Amino acid sequence: MPGYKRTERSVAELYRDDPERADALVWGRRDTLKGAGLAAMGVALGSAIPFARHLPSGMLPAALAQGTAPQFLQMEGKARLILQGERPLNAETPEALLDDDVTPADKFFIRNNGSVPEPAGDPRAWKITVDGEVNTPLELTLGDLEARFPLVTARLQMECGGNGRAGFSPQAAGNQWGNGAISNAEWTGVRLRDVLRAAGLKEGAKFTGHHGADTHLSAQGPAISRGMRIDKAMEEDTLIAIRMNGQPIPQMHGAPARLLVPGWPGSLSQKWFTRIELKATPHTGRGMGGTSYRMPVRPIVPGSRNNGADFADMESMPVRSVLTSHAHGARLPAGTRALDIRGQAWAGDLSVRAVDVSVDFGQSWQAMAVAAPPNRHAWQRWSGRVAFPSDGYFEIWYRATDSNGRMQPHAAANWNPQGYGANPISRAAVLVG
């Protein structure tokens, strides 16, 4: 069957490059998919497409929409994550590995901006500095932190600012994450606001600047140094974390201490955390300004050039959902007519009000049950049952709605050069029979 395989791959490539031309060339049609063309597509996929008449022109079935085969991370203590790059080392958690309510260390995605530092010899002697617009600059060891401030524990979602980037067309710069640069571990630490109050905030303390021990890829200076408005620093859930899931924080994830700024771009949750500055004006470290972690206020033409000067910093992350019970590409036994499915959903600083699912390309939607979060900033479990009218090729489309009523859109909105904020409805292909 080598001929058959070759055809399938070239169809996928054609669709990736130019969907409309592919429709015309491959299926011999210029308008909507129908008749013989569809039958041919069904053959390429190895099944019938029951809801074919609702498949919009130029829309490739999710099963064909994959790019080149992904590579996987192999590292002791880490699951089979999708390798996004070796230097810097970045790896994404496949959605089906995000089924745990509390993300275990091995399934935690990896985002590095620079080089992973050497582990600290004596974690308890690790020092954190608080300076800038404060009355009393502090230098605290982790031992001091634990002795002086109350420890709190919470499940907190932490997500890369670029999560979902692969949804943008044309392609945006950066790791081509699907939805898997998300985590919801149980973090233990001290509240950042308790530490800042101990230092005494001056009137001028309006912004923060964060520093860590990782070095830039060029070996010159810090890997990344971002900052935020003081309001977020003073929030109850913003922590200096020292334990993850009751254990010392793994080296990959910022040992022995990191910031945890839930619901905002993960780059604020400084790994290998060493210092926080309080500032009267926005921080200007690496990763601030321009198009970095910033999005257009007035939408720009997708693919156009822009220096980001009038963009705004990305703050609360947009609503998003993952399907964790069934992997994209799952095969189900012939005759399967009902399927119990589940996943997780979250919405930055907000919560998730609803998750809806469609198995007919968005023609009809069905509400899923959504559990309340165990604490603020934790993701929420959704679950429900869908029905298939026949055997064949189906796509499960899943869409979350946040507590303000905003839904995941049909296509990634507000294109920007570095690709932040893409949260389109996700599609997982399944084959019944």
Next chain:
Amino acid sequence: MLAVGALLTATVALAQDPDLARRQAEAAAEIAARAEEETVLAEGEGRSETFAYCTACHNTALIRRSAFTRDRWDDLMDWMVEKHGMNPIDGEFRTTIVDYLAQHYGPRARGPRGGNPFLD
């Protein structure tokens, strides 16, 4: 049940292994240091220059996954200088590299109607 128990024990044992941090850091360094051959990049004029100049900080995965227009590749040269301390490249050398990138790592996906009417 037994399998679940064994799995749990294994996870806890891993997390408590005091040496795991060091081994993970070493593994990360090893992955980052993996040598690449120039031939991982598409063949064409300018490949050697691009490979030599562009793998000082990161590997070619960042290039190979990209699909940008010439303008955006050109912008990226400035971004790498401004944000990441790359030595500026100008003149013929810049043209060689940007032409190479645009030709071999150009846009793949087109808009829903075969292109954006505001760009062409």
